[in-house]
Amino acid sequence: MIRETRKIKSQLAIIGTGLAGLAAGIFATEQGIKTTQVGHTGSVTYTTGYLDLFGSLSGQQYSDPWQGVDELKKEYPNHPLCQIDREEINVAMSLFVEKLTEMGVGYLKPGSKNLDALLPSGVCKPTISMPLTMAAGIRAKKTNASTLIIDFIGLQGFSGVEFVANLKPSWPELSNKRLQFPGMESGQQLFPEVMARSLEVPENRRKLAELIKPLINGFEYLGLPAILGIHLPDEVHREMEGLLGIKVFEIPTMPPSVAGIRLREIFEQRFPAQLITLIPQHKVEKLELTDGGARLFFKDPFGDVEIESQAVILATGRFLSGGLAAGQQSIRESLLNIPVSQPKGRDDWYSEKYFAPEGHGINRAGVEVDDNFRPLDEDGRPLSNRLFAIGTVLANQDWVRQRCGxxxxxxxxxQAVKRVAGLILDSTIDSPGKSGKISSPAR
Ligand SMILES: Cc1cc2nc3c(=O)[nH]c(=O)nc-3n(C[C@H](O)[C@H](O)[C@H](O)COP(=O)(O)OP(=O)(O)OC[C@H]3O[C@@H](n4cnc5c(N)ncnc54)[C@H](O)[C@@H]3O)c2cc1C
Incomplete structure (x- = not known):
């Protein structure tokens, strides 16, 4: 039986459900744009949950992110953050955090200085905002408060012993105890996601609190790996503090992390109630740019699907998520074969020194865009007035090293959603960048 292609009409299509795609979804909803969003599992579930602004350049760490950005402008003027006004970056970060908090995952409002965020291995890194469940850890470390770190027998991705051993020189009042997690006493491997889902149940929270209570005599703070629930972390956190009578903070674990899973699931839950048709766990197989917008094609278990939209935002990430692909000789963009700015040859992809302060050329490869975040063709002209690229698929940045993901x-x-809103609300801006169709290369 031949099934008919199902068609979805939309003002905007967003490809990708990483941090960039999800932020675009939030901003599009704010603008009242009817959006369809398709994305596969990507690196969002790997994140610590911290939201970095700018933390490091050529080996130097910055407590003032804007001082870092000023230096960045001298060294890498084409970096995406150098193309956007400081005020606009602040507005975007603050709005994103506000909306996340409204959705149910509370975040600290971004300030003007970086926070000293705790990492699972017991080192710190600069970041601008973090989940409320993690915030007390900053104060505990800053004041060298007497703090007990709990970990669990069989737990993967976090060792209290390692955390304490590495931080003890700068935080002498730190100790560690290892417990069995209630209901999971077999001694087998334990995964943070399973524990977090278990703590959604009030009875399990009470059982855990009963185990911890006898240990907290005299401690000011209690640090736990990030396991305080998936859907209502702030509520679980508040309740644990109430049950234990002590300030509690979470520490991110190694990926995949509960903080990232929270973000993915909150969007999957909340987006459908808004103006967004969210199609998770699917990949766009073909993208066709037309004068009137774009057509996207993919398959789901019920057959072929086509999305027709007036504009499209590419938020497909880098190699891990599939936005970029590395071949024997060169790097290419996966969906439209958009020219990728990259080192001349494979020999230049990596520096000889793994820890070279300037980083590796391959990490700065990506799609070049104009001032309006429209990807450029080989002649430096926008491929289309209706195609935008955002996030880490962009060239001239090294988000891991620079702490600015x-x-x-x-x-x-x-920025891209603002342009889309202008395009859709004011059709006079819309003159096609290039005549004819552009579509995904045949596979
Ligand atoms: C281990 C780890 C730790 C991190 N920690 C931090 C941190 O502490 N602070 C911080 O600020 N950032 C952190 N990040 C970075 C952050 O999570 C994002 O990865 C980064 O900001 C890039 O987001 P992105 O949306 O551009 O790309 P990605 O997150 O890579 O998302 C790309 C999306 O596009 C989808 N996609 C690709 N091709 C297609 C297609 N054809 N059709 C449909 N969908 C497609 C992918 O499935 C994915 O959903 C971390 C990332 C990792 C991996």
């Missing part, structure tokens, strides 16, 4: 994703999403 969230800022790149969120602030470029904000």
């Amino acid at each position: 969230a800022a790149i994703s969120i602030s470029t999403a904000y």
Whole structure:
């Protein structure tokens, strides 16, 4: 039996459900744009939950992210963050955090200085915002407060012993105890996601609190791996503090992390109630740009699906998520074969020194865009007035090394959605960048 292709009409299509795509979805809803969003599991579930603005350049760490950005402008003027006004970056980050908090995952409002965020291995890194469940850890460390770190027998992705051993020189009042997690006493491997889902049940929270209570004599703070629920972390956190009578903070675990899973699931739950048709766990197989917008094609278990939209935002990430692909000789963009700015040859992809302060050329490869975040063709002209690229698929940035993943994703999403709103609300801006169709290369 031949099934008819199902068609979805939309003002905007967003490809990707990483931080950039999800931020674009939030901003599009704010603008009242009817949106369809398709994305596969990506790196969002790997994140610590921290939202970085700008933290490091050529080996130097910045407590003032804007001082870092000023230096960045001298060294890498084409970096995406150098294309956006400081005020606009602030607005985008603040709005994103406000909306996340409204959706049910509370975040600290971004300030003007970086926070000293705790990492699972017991080192710190600069970030601008973090989940409320993690915030007390900053104060505990800053004041060298007497703090007990709990971990669990069989737990993967977090060792209290390692955390304490590495931080003890700068935080002498730190100790560790290892417990059995209630209901999971077999001694087998334990995964943070399973524990977090278990703590959604009030009875399990009470059981855990009963185990911890006898240990907290005299401690000011209690640090736990990030396991305080998936859907209502702030409520679980508040209740644990109430049950234990002590300030509690979460520490991110190694990926996949509960903080990232919370983000993915909150969007999957909340987006459908808004103006967004969210199609998770699917990949766009073909993208065709037309004068009137774009057509996207993919298959689901019921057959072929086609999305017709007036504009499209590409938020497909880098190699891990499939937005970029590395071949024997060169790097290409996966959906439209958009020219990728990259080192001349494979020999230049990596520096000889793994820890070279300037980083590796391959990490700065990506799609070049104009001031309006429209990808450029080989002649430096926009491929289309209706195609935008955002997030880490963009060239000229090294988000891991520079500690700026969230800022790149969120602030470029904000800019692109503003352009889309202008395009859709004011059709006079819309003159096609290039005549004819552009479509995904045949596979
Ligand atoms: C281990 C780890 C730790 C991190 N920690 C932090 C941190 O502490 N602070 C911070 O600010 N950032 C952190 N990040 C970065 C952050 O999570 C984002 O990865 C980053 O901001 C890039 O987001 P992105 O949306 O551009 O790309 P990605 O997150 O990579 O998302 C790309 C999306 O596009 C989808 N996609 C690709 N091709 C297609 C297609 N054809 N059709 C449909 N969908 C497609 C992918 O499935 C994915 O959903 C971390 C990332 C990792 C991996």
